[in-house]
Amino acid sequence: MAMDTILKRIPAFVDQIKEIQEVIIANILLIGQIPAPTYHEQARTEIFLERLSDAQSDYNATSDYNIPVGIIKGTSDESRAPIFVVAHLDTFFNADIDHNYIVRKASISGPGILDNSLGVGVLASLPIIFKHLNLQFESDIVLAGVPQSIGKGNLQGIRQLLDTWEGPIRGAVIIEGDELGRLNYYSEGIIRGEITCNVLPANGGEHRYKPNAIIILNKVIDEILAMELPLRPRARVIIGKINGGFKHGVIAYNARLGFEIQSDSEEMVKRMHAEIEDIVDGIRHENHVSLELNIISNLTPATLQYKHPLVKNTVLIMKALGIAPASDSGESELSIFLARKIPAVTLGVTKGKNVHLENASMKIKPMFTGIAQILGVIMAIDSGVCDES
Numbered sequence: 001m002a003m004d005t006i007l008k009r010i011p012a013f014v015d016q017i018k019e020i021q022e023v024i025i026a027n028i029l030l031i032g033q034i035p036a037p038t039y040h041e042q043a044r045t046e047i048f049l050e051r052l053s054d055a056q057s058d059y060n061a062t063s064d065y066n067i068p069v070g071i072i073k074g075t076s077d078e079s080r081a082p083i084f085v086v087a088h089l090d091t092f093f094n095a096d097i098d099h100n101y102i103v104r105k106a107s108i109s110g111p112g113i114l115d116n117s118l119g120v121g122v123l124a125s126l127p128i129i130f131k132h133l134n135l136q137f138e139s140d141i142v143l144a145g146v147p148q149s150i151g152k153g154n155l156q157g158i159r160q161l162l163d164t165w166e167g168p169i170r171g172a173v174i175i176e177g178d179e180l181g182r183l184n185y186y187s188e189g190i191i192r193g194e195i196t197c198n199v200l201p202a203n204g205g206e207h208r209y210k211p212n213a214i215i216i217l218n219k220v221i222d223e224i225l226a227m228e229l230p231l232r233p234r235a236r237v238i239i240g241k242i243n244g245g246f247k248h249g250v251i252a253y254n255a256r257l258g259f260e261i262q263s264d265s266e267e268m269v270k271r272m273h274a275e276i277e278d279i280v281d282g283i284r285h286e287n288h289v290s291l292e293l294n295i296i297s298n299l300t301p302a303t304l305q306y307k308h309p310l311v312k313n314t315v316l317i318m319k320a321l322g323i324a325p326a327s328d329s330g331e332s333e334l335s336i337f338l339a340r341k342i343p344a345v346t347l348g349v350t351k352g353k354n355v356h357l358e359n360a361s362m363k364i365k366p367m368f369t370g371i372a373q374i375l376g377v378i379m380a381i382d383s384g385v386c387d388e389s
Contacts, residue, residue: 013372032117035095041147055127065160076138081170087119088149109361118177154297171386172344184330184346186303189269198290213255233265302338309385317376343386
């Protein structure tokens with residue numbers, strides 16, 4: 001199918017998708033209200049597969065790494081490589097958090113709704129959406145809900161799936177709930193780490209001046225912020241979280257600092273990590289405390305380039321639907337596809353607020369436009385935009 005035809009067809013998809021909104025919302029709720037913290041996604045894996053089976057996708061199973069996969073068979077008799085559509089199953093919230101979602105006329109709210117229960121619910125709905133819109137593809141469409149993605153999961157789900165997948169992959173679309181308009185086609189290099197401080201002496205005695213673990217980490221932060229970073233290549237260190245202590249009137253014996261190094265240069269990421277290691281070593285010896293740096297996850301930089309046909313045509317699809325594209329680095333499954341030379345983009349489904357909070361909320365109406373763009377990009381890949389050199 002020519003791109004001109006795709007661009008003319010997709011605006012009508014929005015109202016057609018809205019006609020089956022009850023099914024889509026039901027999938028979002030059934031999947032999203034099941035807790036799925038990283039490494040504990042089994043219950044969500046099972047309901048995801050159940051929803052794919054109910055939607056009558058052609059093949060449903062879990063891989064050796066317990067990754068749920070559904071396949072919609074393509075129409076071509078030729079040997080066409082499959083198109084992957086993926087969304088990560090895990091969220092940042094543990095099972096002790098109330099996962100009952102609140103559905104209102106214009107919104108749905110609850111923990112993990114935007115990252116990424118909405119994305120998984122839409123993924124599970126695609127077989128029904130394809131049938132409702134009478135969409136068929138030459139390539140097989142592989143629908144994969146990947147576990148162990150965020151935080152310490154370090155994208156292990158998608159790494160394992162692609163490591164064990166036999167044969168080439170034509171292209172991929174990564175679905176994220178937030179935010180409609182996002183277009184990720186490149187990934188920066190990162191090192192995500194934790195620095196843990198323990199001020200209790202190993203021999204059980206006491207320090208002469210009773211150091212405070214929070215104050216020690218404050219020194220670490222000060223020295224990290226004093227690092228000289230170049231304008232080119234782009235580089236920064238984000239201090240993302242800090243916790244520690246017992247109560248107001250007791251010196252904190254333990255504390256933990258979470259940080260992330262980001263740069264579009266792998267060499268710069270490594271250099272900054274080495275400098276932070278030196279900072280930690282110096283403060284450890286100067287203050288006679290236990291201060292340890294551990295890497296949680298890491299990614300190498302990868303990009304498609306804006307001029308790639310997949311990126312250029314995704315922009316045209318978004319504009320045809322009235323979506324204003326906003327490009328930024330995407331440190332998600334995208335980076336693993338790109339590192340393996342598989343063309344891929346990450347798209348957001350809708351607009352919302354409080355993404356990583358318990359009261360996260362998504363808007364329902366923009367979701368139909370967000371799904372239409374996903375369909376358009378799958379159609380574009382099937383038309384051959386990723387086949388060009």
